[in-house]
Amino acid sequence: MQDPQPIALASGRPIFRRNFTKADGRNLLLYGYEIHRGDPAPQAGGAVARGGELRFHPLRQEWNLYAPHRQNRTFKPSPADDPLSPTQSDGPETEIPFDDFELAIFENKFTSLHREAPDPQTIPGMDSAVARGHCDVVVYTPQRTGNLHDVGQATRRLLLAAWLDRYSTLFAQGNHFVLPFESRGDAVGVTLHHPHGQIYAFPFVPQVQKAAARGFQQGYDLAAHVAENRDVYAVAEAGGVDAVCPPFARFPYETWLVPRRPVLGPWEFSEEEADGFAYLLGDMSRRYDALFGETTPYMLSLHAAPVGYETGWQFSAQFYPLMRAPGRIKYLASVEQATGAFTVDVMPERAAKELSAI
Template sequence: MNTPEILGAGVVKRATVLADGRDLVYYDDPDTQLPPDRSVDARTLDPRPDTATMRLDVLTGDWITIAAARQNRVMLPGADADPLAPQTPTNPSEIPSRYDVAVFENRSPSFGPALPQAIGTAPEAIDPPQGLDDLDRLGLGRTRTSVGRCEVVCFSPEHAGSFGTQSVTRARTVIEAWADRTSALSSLLGIEQVFPFENRGEAIGVTLPHPHGQIYAYPYVTPRTRRVLDAVAQTGPDLFARILEFERASERVILEGSHWSAFVPFAARWPLEVHLMPHRHVPDFAALTGDERDELAPLYLRLLRGVDALYETPTPYIAAWHQAPVHVGRDAVRLHLQLTSPRRAADKLKFLAGSEAAMWAWTAEIPPETSAARLREAVEGVTV
């Protein structure tokens, strides 16, 4: 294990590797009760699968990763077989020791472990992307190696829960982990964008009930972000500042702090959609100040608990933290959360059918102002 490193808010980082060479990083709470030593991963593991291949959809310019190794992922295991729980004599899970927060490389990733050039234990890719200009070129039958990284972020050693069920201290530790991993992944060769997110609920497609999220490090700028960059190019580099000013003056604001505001956007697509944005321009988590990270922890928890207070059962959602690309648009694209849920009533979900799924032409059944009023009332009734 590498020498421990002290991060912001007193979080301690301890980096090591798993039995097959994948990176594992522990992030200890500032008030942790854990001992400094960590167990060695003594499992005998099969070799990691080959890095997947991307194929170009010439009609849209989108790159599609073909990752057959992901077909056999674990599906809703019980607590006694939870692959994200600390290892026990009967459960040879992915994490050797008890932990507060742990981040490790996904065993069956969509991107990586190969990089454009070999670094450390990473293999060197055959036919990697040759930069953004290469990826922009249209042509039939084009392929590239899906270089990059996919990491799992475990918020807690407990079997069930979500980010919203954590303490303020634990939430702050996760935020520090997001910032540290964003910095580390952004420095890897071939990485163009880093995306932390949490999928919550079986209705979203979650296959593990363990409280966790993921981080994808892409070899391209994602299609969604490319649309944002186009909008910035048309309207001006201060677009996010103007959006925030517009939304904060509206009736769609959910909650506000000194450094962050949450609101239902003017043109919300989903029955439940909330954006959370910092008041100053920052491209990613790594660029946040200590004060901004400190405020985010309780404010984000209030938002998530308010979402769950809408109904008697937990609400499925995708919590997507949009960050600026690594090499382009960093002065224009602002870090922000887009939290979306298909839940349109206690027992109803919105399904993407013909117009939305096939033509990307959306219809919203719930006015954003109505959604904001319900969420604002729910958030006011929760504590952290």
Template sequence: MHELRFNPLTGEWVIISSTRSSRPVLPEGSCPLCPGVLELEKDYDLAVFDNRYPSLLLNAEEPHTYGSRVLKTEKAIGKCEVIMYTSEHNSAVSKLNLKQLTKLIEVWCDRYRELSNLNGIKYIFIFENRGKEVGTTLSHAHGQLYAFPFIPKRIKEKLHTIKTYYLKNLSCALCDLIKENSLEKNIVRETEYMLTVVPPYARFPYEVHIYPKRHVSAIIDLTAREKIDLAVAIGDVAKRYDKLFDEAFPYMMTLYNPPVNTGEIHDDYFHFHVEFNPPKRTKDKLKWMASVETGSWTFINPSEPEEVAKKLREVVIDNG
């Protein structure tokens, strides 16, 4: 079964994806993402393919109906893709060179452009889950992409908040935040075009955001030089994470672009950005999503963002 169900209490669409094909049995110790094993026949540089177990389908079947005024269902139309960073099994974002990371950003741009042209797609969500702590079952460096037929609830909240600010001040909230220098104590690293910070409003102890200094609405609006700087910033965060506790640091990396095919232009107020949300609170403890966070969407951060920024800033890494 693949269908969308609407929560009338929160305004959220929930994806029901209960029918999944049996995973193929592979030789012990083999990785389905390595060349010649399952997904990709030959050696590759960067690669994109459709998820074998998608939650959304372009040819989604008709949903069943409840015959209710309250309970609504829709087709689970969309696309789920896997984005391979490298054919090297033991690699990671923290180990990729600048050229490879820059090419990855170009792949993200390509997928965003192409999927934006699909009928019914409203939001393209690009992300990476790294580590068993966030549910990753395959360690081979890869990310994913979901093309949704709706705007997810948290994105709606972001849009509403920043649009309200724009209409009141006629300026972008993130641009103003950067210009007024109120992030000085929260900066981890600054390059010519990008600002890496532990935001004052961080929900997770080691949460890090990357903000383009220039106002750009979507990743495809970045110049070639800005894309290189974004690659530098992403690699830098991943390296600091790994060096912090001398381990493969788990995280969720998410890219935030404006919605598509909505009939509205978001360019003036939506500011493209990247978020890293790691589940770690210390080397040996995780920051669990407990009742307050899960039930009320109110996060309690046990760490002071400015102190975390200082700690990450002081991590010595090789950026060569």
């Protein structure tokens, strides 16, 4: 194997990427501070679904993904059958056919979006489209347990470098919006508990991001708003990045990571901002678990500028915890689902005070 060149630096350390094609044709990327040289284990291969289709909701004015093959995705396997662990000589085949790695990204086997997605069904009176895009699984660590805090700052910086690498590639492939995200906990619907996230690359700009873009284009200054209200809503700060409970939060204890210097995406971070952002990713995971006294279910998403909507855009990473108190889940019930108008059980001012005190 020819030694790869570094693709990035994190805290002065070079980061390497190994490209590998799995037996079923899917790409596997191995990121690390060391060059990955391992030999692959035997792989069975097999057919892989190539995505679903898009259908447009005429009353909500939004595109939705339809991927019925995802009903067959892996569902809460035993630790011995963890598909995100390294493949061991005496164990079952996993998604990563090597006996060790630092951080891995591979094409989702049960993808909703695919670069070779099939033509959609034709339904009279309704718009449909090809679900052309991409879905990645991002495996933070070879360890079967842990979280964004436990993995440590070096791994979080490695994760950020991997995200940036995928942003560059997926935008270059013609996708319009790229969303790295993490779903954590049974209450969110997680079916694999190995520490991991995902990346979706969309062929369109979703309605939520279009609405945000309109707000920015009309002059809303997120960084200035955070600065003006920092004394009341701040949770923590690191490297020029604030963690805040925004006054307009929809979830109890919702927290955003907002750079004090507005940027379109994390690719514009300074080294100090990258360090601070990576630190706060782990710090918020720690604070939530300490506040609720358990592994807190949450949704995390990174909101960088979509293609064509860069004017005025300001990047943020948003945590939506699904708890309103220890032992009490925040359910999105009839009113929220029917109208989009959320009922928030905890005032953001109180949430910020409680989280910042931890």
